[in-house]
Amino acid sequence: MAPPHTPARRAVLALGTLVAGLGLAVSSVGAAAGAAAYLYVGGGGCSDTGAGTAAVPFCTIAKAAKVAVAGQTVLVSSGTYTDEVFPWHSGTAGSPITFQPAAGAVVTIAGAKHGFTISNQSWITVSGFTVRDTTSNAFYVFNATGVRLSNNTARGSGSPVSGATAYGMYLNSMTGSVVTGNLVTDNSASGIYLTNGSTGNQITGNESSWNAYGYVRNAVGIDLRAPGNLVSGNRVHDNEDSGIQSYPGGDLNTIVDNVSYHNKGFTTAALTNCSPPPTGNTAGCITGDHGIDDFGVTGSSVVGNTVYDNVAAGINLEGVASGTPSGFTFADNISVDNAASCPDGVGGTVKCPRTRGDIRVDATSQLGTRLDYDLVNLSVSGTMMVWGSTSYTSLAAFQAASGQESHGRQADPRWNGPGQADFSLRAGSPAIDSADSGAPGQPALDAAGRPRVDDPSTPNSGVGVRSYDDRGAFEYQPPTTRGATS
Amino acid sequence: MSASTTSTQRWQILLGVALTMAVALASALVLGGALRGGAAPAPSAAAQPIAADCTGIGSLVAAASTTTASTHSASPAAVRKGVDTVLARARGLARATASDDARELVQNLADDLAAFRLSVVQSGTDRHADIAATVRADLTALRRLCGH
Numbered sequence: 001m002a003p004p005h006t007p008a009r010r011a012v013l014a015l016g017t018l019v020a021g022l023g024l025a026v027s028s029v030g031a032a033a034g035a036a037a038y039l040y041v042g043g044g045g046c047s048d049t050g051a052g053t054a055a056v057p058f059c060t061i062a063k064a065a066k067v068a069v070a071g072q073t074v075l076v077s078s079g080t081y082t083d084e085v086f087p088w089h090s091g092t093a094g095s096p097i098t099f100q101p102a103a104g105a106v107v108t109i110a111g112a113k114h115g116f117t118i119s120n121q122s123w124i125t126v127s128g129f130t131v132r133d134t135t136s137n138a139f140y141v142f143n144a145t146g147v148r149l150s151n152n153t154a155r156g157s158g159s160p161v162s163g164a165t166a167y168g169m170y171l172n173s174m175t176g177s178v179v180t181g182n183l184v185t186d187n188s189a190s191g192i193y194l195t196n197g198s199t200g201n202q203i204t205g206n207e208s209s210w211n212a213y214g215y216v217r218n219a220v221g222i223d224l225r226a227p228g229n230l231v232s233g234n235r236v237h238d239n240e241d242s243g244i245q246s247y248p249g250g251d252l253n254t255i256v257d258n259v260s261y262h263n264k265g266f267t268t269a270a271l272t273n274c275s276p277p278p279t280g281n282t283a284g285c286i287t288g289d290h291g292i293d294d295f296g297v298t299g300s301s302v303v304g305n306t307v308y309d310n311v312a313a314g315i316n317l318e319g320v321a322s323g324t325p326s327g328f329t330f331a332d333n334i335s336v337d338n339a340a341s342c343p344d345g346v347g348g349t350v351k352c353p354r355t356r357g358d359i360r361v362d363a364t365s366q367l368g369t370r371l372d373y374d375l376v377n378l379s380v381s382g383t384m385m386v387w388g389s390t391s392y393t394s395l396a397a398f399q400a401a402s403g404q405e406s407h408g409r410q411a412d413p414r415w416n417g418p419g420q421a422d423f424s425l426r427a428g429s430p431a432i433d434s435a436d437s438g439a440p441g442q443p444a445l446d447a448a449g450r451p452r453v454d455d456p457s458t459p460n461s462g463v464g465v466r467s468y469d470d471r472g473a474f475e476y477q478p479p480t481t482r483g484a485t486s
Numbered sequence: 487m488s489a490s491t492t493s494t495q496r497w498q499i500l501l502g503v504a505l506t507m508a509v510a511l512a513s514a515l516v517l518g519g520a521l522r523g524g525a526a527p528a529p530s531a532a533a534q535p536i537a538a539d540c541t542g543i544g545s546l547v548a549a550a551s552t553t554t555a556s557t558h559s560a561s562p563a564a565v566r567k568g569v570d571t572v573l574a575r576a577r578g579l580a581r582a583t584a585s586d587d588a589r590e591l592v593q594n595l596a597d598d599l600a601a602f603r604l605s606v607v608q609s610g611t612d613r614h615a616d617i618a619a620t621v622r623a624d625l626t627a628l629r630r631l632c633g634h
Contacts (some may be wrong), residue, residue, distance in 0.1 A: 142586060
């Protein structure tokens, strides 16, 4: 006969059953962890009805994206794919889902709407793809954290027609993510666009260039409409508008060690918001704008950047609400020959620049703005600095009038080859060992990832924890240290 | 203890086991969904129809067009007030839509309206012209999305 079921016994039985049930549940969840480490895409014998093994790979990346779960890596064979890839699952912090070409493979996604759409999924890594000629943004991220986009190329998104333009990388509500080492070029809207509360992201070491709407001056290399991001070590050049831009919403960003140059050009198209040049070929207009542009934003640091030969003021701050402290720091930058020459496009004399100066702070943005340890120069006479409504043709005049830039320098930075976009420093540069290493955001490594080095030939005139940091994006490597740090 | 009582108790235990298993299975599904980013994996929202959003988008586009065109006839304060209203609608629509396409284009309009609002009084005519042209492009893109 069965023993009597006392209340205590019933409780024990129920608990035991619950534990057994939960055990089953956990084993069900754990099936993801037991999945194959790799899924394969492309090559002979492929089938989207298979399991994505090396022997029978999937034919499309989209199929792999549909089934991949945390911890799995999708390896893609060489080829040009036309599918839009949108992961159906999230990875985890310790086990992301990774998409990458197989070893030695060259993978292009072309002609899709998006290359990768990461929407409402997190902990996804996409590395090493070329996405080109998409009808919309090459990479689209929405409501995601822990995303990593690295070493990809985003090229030729959208069309330069009103209503059909597209970004290289459109990042909406993306947090805690990394965008690094990508080439974002020749897209029909801005290269990298952060919006709608995207914060805590690192945008580092990317090249964003030649992005243009074509019918309106508006494409930026890196466009910040969201706060609290690190923008570091990027090269932004030859864009239709500014190199790096912070617009309303883009407060409290740290913009350091970037190189922004030659964001300028002449188009033979008469853009809707440009006046044609007064002489020569009047069919087109000047494009391009600032190296680094901050409009109506507060609390950011612009430190250690190299800014050269942009069509308007090199580093620009304007539009802060009157009476509101900007909270901006400009320090350790090198800004040279901005708004100093017109492009060589057909037409000769042209309508430019719209604003002047290597550094410009407009009348409503002076309050709470700090400038120091910057190096500026013009190789032709012109406006060096703008402070409020006053322009200054020398740094000394600016210093005397504004009380800013007490450690600023006006001198040739002695770059190795600015014509070839080589902004590394030559021996004897006045930028060497003269920066404020305590400026907010000043990194311990330079834009090339090299350490700060004390040049024995140059007396240290910098301040902060290291008195030998160099101004600008690149640290001079004295001959005796080159071998050790290369 | 009678045989019938024992049988009843066994049925109770079996029922308890069944219920517990059901709860555990449901928990597994929820946990699995949480780990994978959603209870039920769904295709990209971009593929979802935007027709439901287009009524609101049409209204928004009309209001934005009227407001941003009023810079020639209204005071800056009045323009900013009008833009504030449209901007709030745009942000609300960007949050509410389930379509990636609609969200992007409405968000773009919201971003550029924020800049437009500022440019009415805080910038030179060149920047204002740039931003106004961009807003017009945003509106064109929204009209195109909805086939207007």
